[in-house]
Amino acid sequence: MSQSFARFALAALLAGAVSGPALAGNGSARAVYVVSQEGATLTPVAPPGAAIAVGKGPAQVAAGPDGRLYLTHSDIRAVSVVEGRTGAVLARFPFAGQPFGVAVAPDGRGLFVGDWSGGRVVRLSAATGAVEGSVAVGRDPAGLVLDGRGRLYVADRESRQVSVVDTATMTRIGTVPVGEGPFALALNPAQDRLYVANVRSGDLHAIDTATLTGVGRAALGGMPYGVAVSGDGARILVTNQQAGTLAVLDAALQPVATIPVGRYPEGVAVAGDRAYVANWFSDSVSVIDLSSLAETARLPVGEGPRGLAVLSQETP
Amino acid sequence: MRLFAPTVFLALLAATVPATVVLAHGPTPQKVDQSVTIAAKPEAVWKVVGTFAAIDTWHPDVAKSEAVDGNAAGGRRKVTLKNGGTLDEGLDEMNDKTFTYSYRLSDADLKALPVSSYSATLTVTPDGAGSKVEWLGRFYRGDTGNEPPEDLSDAAGKTAMNAYFANGLRGLKAKVEGGKAK
Numbered sequence: 001m002s003q004s005f006a007r008f009a010l011a012a013l014l015a016g017a018v019s020g021p022a023l024a025g026n027g028s029a030r031a032v033y034v035v036s037q038e039g040a041t042l043t044p045v046a047p048p049g050a051a052i053a054v055g056k057g058p059a060q061v062a063a064g065p066d067g068r069l070y071l072t073h074s075d076i077r078a079v080s081v082v083e084g085r086t087g088a089v090l091a092r093f094p095f096a097g098q099p100f101g102v103a104v105a106p107d108g109r110g111l112f113v114g115d116w117s118g119g120r121v122v123r124l125s126a127a128t129g130a131v132e133g134s135v136a137v138g139r140d141p142a143g144l145v146l147d148g149r150g151r152l153y154v155a156d157r158e159s160r161q162v163s164v165v166d167t168a169t170m171t172r173i174g175t176v177p178v179g180e181g182p183f184a185l186a187l188n189p190a191q192d193r194l195y196v197a198n199v200r201s202g203d204l205h206a207i208d209t210a211t212l213t214g215v216g217r218a219a220l221g222g223m224p225y226g227v228a229v230s231g232d233g234a235r236i237l238v239t240n241q242q243a244g245t246l247a248v249l250d251a252a253l254q255p256v257a258t259i260p261v262g263r264y265p266e267g268v269a270v271a272g273d274r275a276y277v278a279n280w281f282s283d284s285v286s287v288i289d290l291s292s293l294a295e296t297a298r299l300p301v302g303e304g305p306r307g308l309a310v311l312s313q314e315t316p
Numbered sequence: 317m318r319l320f321a322p323t324v325f326l327a328l329l330a331a332t333v334p335a336t337v338v339l340a341h342g343p344t345p346q347k348v349d350q351s352v353t354i355a356a357k358p359e360a361v362w363k364v365v366g367t368f369a370a371i372d373t374w375h376p377d378v379a380k381s382e383a384v385d386g387n388a389a390g391g392r393r394k395v396t397l398k399n400g401g402t403l404d405e406g407l408d409e410m411n412d413k414t415f416t417y418s419y420r421l422s423d424a425d426l427k428a429l430p431v432s433s434y435s436a437t438l439t440v441t442p443d444g445a446g447s448k449v450e451w452l453g454r455f456y457r458g459d460t461g462n463e464p465p466e467d468l469s470d471a472a473g474k475t476a477m478n479a480y481f482a483n484g485l486r487g488l489k490a491k492v493e494g495g496k497a498k
Contacts, residue, residue: 037344059343074343077462098462100343116343117461142343202408221389222408222418223435241454242408242418242435263437264454281347281452304347 030271031084031311034278034285035061035071039302042071042082045276045285051302052087054080060307062111064104064126069309070111072099079113079129084311093129097122101144103152105167112152112167114141121154123170133170137163143185145194147209153194155182162196164212174212178205184226184267188233188251195236197224204238206253218253226268228275230290237275237288239265246277246286248293257293261286269308278305342432342460346470348477351450352485356492358440358447362415364492365438365449368407369393376487377480392422401428408435415440429480430458431473436481449488451481 032046035058041051042058055078058071068090069082079099081091097115104111110132111124121141123133138156141163146152152165156175162182164174179198186195187209194207204224206216222242229236235256236249241264248257262279265286269276275288279298285305287297354361364374368391369383377397384392388410395403402425409418420435436453455477458468466472 038347057344075462098343223420242420242437263452280345281349281454304345 029312032269032271032276032308033061033063033069033084033311034267034276034301034305034308035059036283036302036305038304039283041302042069042087043285043301043305044084044087045299045301045308046271046274046287048299049087052082052089054082054089055092058307059100060102061309062102062104063309063311065106065108067311068108068126069311070102070104070126072102072113074098074100074116079111079124081126091129093124095122095124095129096131101142101154103144103146105146105150106148110167112144112146114144114154116140116142119156121152121165123167135165135170135172137165137172138175142183145185145187147187147191151209153185153187155185155196157181157183157199162194162207176207176212176214178207178214179203179217184224186227186229186236188229189231190233193233193251195227195229197227197238199223199225204236204249204253216253218249218255220247225266226277228268228270230270230275231272235290237268237270239268239277241265241280244279246275246288259288259293259295261288261295262298266306267308269310271310276308278308280304280306342456344460344470345454345456346474346477347452348434348436348455348474348481349450349452350478350481350485351448352489353443353446353448354489354492355446358415358442361440361447361449361488361492362412365440365488366412366415366417368410368417368419371395371484374488374491375484377483395428397428399427401425403428409437424458426458426468429473429476430468431455431477432458432460434477449485451485453477453481 042054043051057073057075059074060072071080077095079093097118099113100116101114111126120136137154138159140157141154142157143155150167154163161175166173178196179201181200182196183199184197196205202221204218208215222240224238225241226239238247246259261277262282262284264281265277266280267278273290277286283303285299286295289296372378372381379396379398382394391407404422405419407419416439418437424432434455438451457470457473
């Protein structure tokens with residue numbers, strides 16, 4: 001069965017906040033998953049499947065290149081490893097801290113896990129969970145996103161900044177000031193822009209990743225809690241928890257559309273021509289068609305959905 | 317089984333918790349979700365509840381409320397509870413057409429409510445000949461660390477927030493239906 005099965009390729013790098021680069025390859029298929037904190041489940045939403053019990057309080061999830069998903073359980077100091085295709089929980093790593101944001105190294109060997117109350121990012125072995133390194137960042141690290149060069153961006157929620165970490169040396173090489181309460185991050189497919197959703201100041205910042213300077217800001221209002229970018233880089237999608245909407249902007253940060261979704265939308269992810277929005281209060285995921293910019297389905301999931309991840313599998 | 321009467325609960329809390337801690341928001345939010353039906357048209361309910369800072373006219377746990385900067389996004393209310401705690405809350409959305417508003421807490425006051433932060437939405441919709449008022453929100457426990465004391469846990473936050481919202485809606489219903497003060 002696994003013989004003919006697809007080889008998994010590098011997928012979206014971060015849960016709940018980020019769309020991965022569009023993948024080349026024949027017949028690449030994507031599978032989208034959401035974690036539900038109260039429901040303690042991982043639910044496949046595309047293609048839809050039965051919820052998988054994963055243990056208490058999963059908050060964020062990231063996809064690895066090998067078909068595995070890595071889930072952070074903030075309140076029980078654990079990171080779990082789930083095989084996406086089978087739903088098997090393969091391992092539960094203890095984590096000495098309050099794990100939240102998570103990203104997977106492109107080669108699948110290392111995990112980067114933010115320690116919310118510890119103000120640091122820890123590198124773990126994806127195989128064993130052993131600590132391989134650590135770097136201090138700002139206060140309350142929230143979203144993490146890793147680029148193709150091994151540079152990690154960290155939303156330091158209580159420090160009004162994004163920390164930039166060189167993962168080869170696990171050193172912080174810079175910080176970029178942003179709005180108040182930065183939570184979610186997303187890179188565009190070209191990886192020359194980083195978008196930062198600021199929960200408290202209710203705005204979105206764009207950062208030039210070459211110069212590490214701010215190059216744009218859009219005032220959105222409400223509480224922007226998730227951000228993702230379409231596969232062509234032309235659309236930036238931002239959830240607004242207060243309004244229960246998904247705001248769609250163009251690459252110049254001009255408004256394109258506002259799409260009503262469920263209550264308290266949080267994570268958003270893009271897979272192909274669709275976006276998926278985790279409606280935290282409504283216990284559902286909204287499916288958005290990116291060409292018509294309309295909601296086409298609302299799928300019930302476990303209670304309290306937050307982060308999403310996209311696994312990509314390439315058929316040879 | 318009934319919830320704690322919030323005044324008792326909050327009084328207990330006030331005795332055990334330093335009042336001036338400013339806490340960050342934690343990683344794991346919790347829901348609060350209360351609703352009530354009222355025998356009056358949504359317009360009549362909105363007339364009472366739609367002025368953000370006028371919560372002291374209908375919420376039985378509120379001693380006073382001061383308006384800062386008007387009744388639109390950006391406006392605030394400084395609420396003093398009967399237990400002595402204060403809630404400084406800011407409006408994110410105010411919609412007089414659809415009868416809904418959303419707001420959030422600025423700085424935590426554990427003496428007021430044992431939570432570190434919250435956002436909430438209140439909505440009035442038609443329900444038969446009357447109205448339904450939904451008051452829901454997202455909050456973070458008072459101690460956002462991994463081993464919170466019992467009085468600052470998710471459960472304590474849930475109890476206090478649900479009681480605060482439920483008491484408020486009961487007061488609102490009494491005020492609108494009876495026309496009487498809280």
